[in-house]
Amino acid sequence: MTAASPEAGVLGLDIGGSGSRIAWSGLEPGPREELTGPRVRVSTAGSSVPQLMRELLDTAARTWPGRLRTLHGIGVGSTGLASLVKDPTGLVAQLTAENACPAALAVDAVTAHLGAFGGSGGAVVVLGTGAIAVGHPGPDASGLHGPQWRRVDGWGHLLGDRGGGAWLGRHGLELAMRAHDGVNPSGAALLVAARRRFGEPATWPGQLYTREDRAGVLGEFARDVVELADGEDPTAVELVRQAGREAAQSALAALATDRDHHPGGFPSAGPLSVHDVPSQVVLTGGLARAGGALKEGFTARVAEHTRAVTIREAAGDPLDGALTLARLAARERLSSQEGALWI
Amino acid sequence: MTAASPEAGVLGLDIGGSGSRIAWSGLEPGPREELTGPRVRVSTAGSSVPQLMRELLDTAARTWPGRLRTLHGIGVGSTGLASLVKDPTGLVAQLTAENACPAALAVDAVTAHLGAFGGSGGAVVVLGTGAIAVGHPGPDASGLHGPQWRRVDGWGHLLGDRGGGAWLGRHGLELAMRAHDGVNPSGAALLVAARRRFGEPATWPGQLYTREDRAGVLGEFARDVVELADGEDPTAVELVRQAGREAAQSALAALATDRDHHPGGFPSAGPLSVHDVPSQVVLTGGLARAGGALKEGFTARVAEHTRAVTIREAAGDPLDGALTLARLAARERLSSQEGALWI
Missing domain, CATH: 3.30.420.40 (ATPase, nucleotide binding domain)
Known part of the structure; x- marks a missing residue:
């Protein structure tokens, strides 16, 4: 397990058809803080998921500037990932590079599963x-x-x-x-x-x-x-x-x-x-x-x-699951599966 | 009944979700000639019906230049008129003005009715x-x-x-x-x-x-x-x-x-x-x-x-019905009904 400073934390994102949320929590399971964002739109240009992800991360960076300096992982659960988002693999690579920490992207049901069954x-x-x-x-x-x-x-x-x-x-x-x-x-x-x-x-x-x-x-x-x-x-x-x-x-x-x-x-x-x-x-x-x-x-x-x-x-909601995903990503305990999960 | 020269004629348009057609026929019921066009699209800007109508009329003007000089009426049957086209009344006024002859617009089922029951x-x-x-x-x-x-x-x-x-x-x-x-x-x-x-x-x-x-x-x-x-x-x-x-x-x-x-x-x-x-x-x-x-x-x-x-x-198809509508418009034997027919 990675040694972590007291403020070491992860970000979880939950992006859906009726709204989106981003949460910060510690690298060890514990309480979370969250912010809300808009819902997904689908047009001829495709789904707005990549843009929404960026907006939520920008909002988090402005709201929690100190915490994001000790970020260890990002976990995203989202609607439409397996079908309407053109390149989930590219998207997760970009997330990892821009935030200098491991990231994982999953269809919303995967984060719901992680939240619901808690392991x-x-x-x-x-x-x-x-x-x-x-x-x-x-x-x-x-x-x-x-x-x-x-x-x-x-x-x-x-x-x-x-x-x-x-x-x-x-x-x-x-x-x-x-x-x-x-x-x-x-x-x-x-x-x-x-x-x-x-x-x-x-x-x-x-x-x-x-x-x-x-x-x-x-x-x-x-x-x-x-x-x-x-x-x-x-x-x-x-x-x-x-x-x-x-x-x-x-x-x-x-x-x-x-x-x-x-x-x-x-x-x-x-x-x-x-x-x-x-x-x-x-x-x-x-x-x-x-x-x-x-x-x-x-x-x-x-x-x-x-x-x-x-x-x-x-046991918990999909945002809890997104945080669990982020913690698993931080510890490199995940593997990809086309159509379900991308690291 | 209007006295008509031998070439006096009408145009009928049939605009649908899988294609569109325009036909020329005499002011008295008889054989028709027809051309085809694309199908309707619906975007955030609304339905493409007005634009399609214009394209079909342009094609007809190029194909039948002589005949359109003796045009007595236009009848249009279209999908989405009662719900997705913003201003059917304005559209029919424009049709009448631009073509210098009476015009009528109807939902596609009305022209289907006129074609099917032939009166x-x-x-x-x-x-x-x-x-x-x-x-x-x-x-x-x-x-x-x-x-x-x-x-x-x-x-x-x-x-x-x-x-x-x-x-x-x-x-x-x-x-x-x-x-x-x-x-x-x-x-x-x-x-x-x-x-x-x-x-x-x-x-x-x-x-x-x-x-x-x-x-x-x-x-x-x-x-x-x-x-x-x-x-x-x-x-x-x-x-x-x-x-x-x-x-x-x-x-x-x-x-x-x-x-x-x-x-x-x-x-x-x-x-x-x-x-x-x-x-x-x-x-x-x-x-x-x-x-x-x-x-x-x-x-x-x-x-x-x-x-x-x-x-x-x-007895006939919706394009026949659109021609019937055009003939009724030419003789001013129609009245409007919101949601069904506009003159």
């Missing part, structure tokens, strides 16, 4: 604006190594992100539009809520399609859907419960137990290490705090699984 | 890249007047367009991703087809979210879904059948018969004239030609309706 193995599913699950057997004596991360979903609001905020908001707005169109009245309460937030339905396309943070806009409506579910509107309850079921399916797939049912030939998201991943799952992310119907759906779907799987509460 | 009343549903339905009682002796257009859907690929090409492609890609993620193997054949078209799944988000013609990209995959359905892949068959059912629901709602089930208080898409609209529906648009499971789903859903509704074949 043990299992699968975590993160419901934020998006939705992604990862499974990992956990670190061994030499550290946390790939290629053992199994990733499920995180494909964005048009291809997946099943059960996440944008998914929930989009389905809620679709049902509201069915009510508006006279096709199906079951979304009547959702229509009232959507009118309150966005105005007349005819104006919604113009508000949504021209925005670069479409997923964030859809995710905003998820709050109304959850609120209606809490008030027992049956359509909203069913939708929120379905979000919980989707989250459970992704977590179970990240445990790789599905291969049990489909021996051979089954398309798999990544390298499997099925017997090594402990059968425990954590549901986390901003939307996971919705509780109620969401947790019911999640629990019910896990219980339907063919193998016994334990549901745990998260 | 009688009913409801048409257009399945192109998007999906929209409109109902109208048909013209009377004095022409075609609002406010009698009842519009359903056409809300774009995130809010609706139920049963259209982007809807079908998006659902197909979602199922392909479920197979890739190991969540549900039923989309295995869709995954094979999607890999063939777009490459490895991890690259799909980068190909899709950074594009301004996302709906068009999703719509391209609809072709593969239809092809798989023709080859009897059960998941694709079910999806294409569901598209047909969605189309039927929109057409039935455009007949306004749903109010029969929900007297009072039911949110409605526009002014109703329920007893005037003949109970006949037409399924049209590029995707409607898919046939097979799509028509089965459409027919089955119409048959489940509480009232007898006749399914008809379209």
Whole structure:
């Protein structure tokens, strides 16, 4: 272990579709201080993640000038890294060079995993604006190594992100539009809520399609859907419960137990290490705090699984995980895995 | 009726998510000549419809210089007019002034209606890249007047367009991703087809979210879904059948018969004239030609309706409808209706 001065510390960054955060903490686990920043935007020029990272680091340098002189590692968990950021390897090399300390970049679900399990193995599913699950057997004596991360979903609001905020908001707005169109009245309460937030339905396309943070806009409506579910509107309850079921399916797939049912030939998201991943799952992310119907759906779907799987509460959040990643990077106890983690 | 020289003619424009067309035809109904143009793009600056209109008119002026000197009317049917184009009223005024003849602008479903029913009343549903339905009682002796257009859907690929090409492609890609993620193997054949078209799944988000013609990209995959359905892949068959059912629901709602089930208080898409609209529906648009499971789903859903509704074949296409609109504009036999038609 590196000898560290009392002020030796690390930085953790958590970058998502509804906001970003940066935290400073000691090289040994302990309390953290944090600052907030804006959310990710996606345009024809790509994702704004690299620019956001730089902005957060600049803010940290201005806020904590003394502490950044004794920086030992940087850990970043971010949305869209595996798909929308063009060159994660180049980005981490640049981070390392500019800050003169080891750095690691991971998809947001990896930092959520590190935060949630605090060192043990299992699968975590993160419901934020998006939705992604990862499974990992956990670190061994030499550290946390790939290629053992199994990733499920995180494909964005048009291809997946099943059960996440944008998914929930989009389905809620679709049902509201069915009510508006006279096709199906079951979304009547959702229509009232959507009118309150966005105005007349005819104006919604113009508000949504021209925005670069479409997923964030859809995710905003998820709050109304959850609120209606809490008030027992049956359509909203069913939708929120379905979000919980989707989250459970992704977590179970990240445990790789599905291969049990489909021996051979089954398309798999990544390298499997099925017997090594402990059968425990954590549901986390901003939307996971919705509780109620969401947790019911999640629990019910896990219980339907063919193998016994334990549901745990998260030990810490993704920003804790980003700090853990930074500490592992500082001690060179990490290895890269394409699509999950870059050092 | 205006006395017209032998060359007196009109222009019709049909602007959509997968391409655009402009046609010249006589002031009296007869054969048409046509040219093609690019598809609509949507960016933070709004929709490219106004610019596309200008390009098509420029091309027509270069191709048919003699004919455009005796132009009596212009009719435009376009996607996104009611929601993404900022000022349809200003746009039609500009068209009229620049071309020194009456012009009319309508949402694409209105020109589809005029083409499909060739003058009688009913409801048409257009399945192109998007999906929209409109109902109208048909013209009377004095022409075609609002406010009698009842519009359903056409809300774009995130809010609706139920049963259209982007809807079908998006659902197909979602199922392909479920197979890739190991969540549900039923989309295995869709995954094979999607890999063939777009490459490895991890690259799909980068190909899709950074594009301004996302709906068009999703719509391209609809072709593969239809092809798989023709080859009897059960998941694709079910999806294409569901598209047909969605189309039927929109057409039935455009007949306004749903109010029969929900007297009072039911949110409605526009002014109703329920007893005037003949109970006949037409399924049209590029995707409607898919046939097979799509028509089965459409027919089955119409048959489940509480009232007898006749399914008809379209007499003509939306470009024919745009020419009809131009002829009605030339004779000043139209009136505006916000959200449907502007003169």
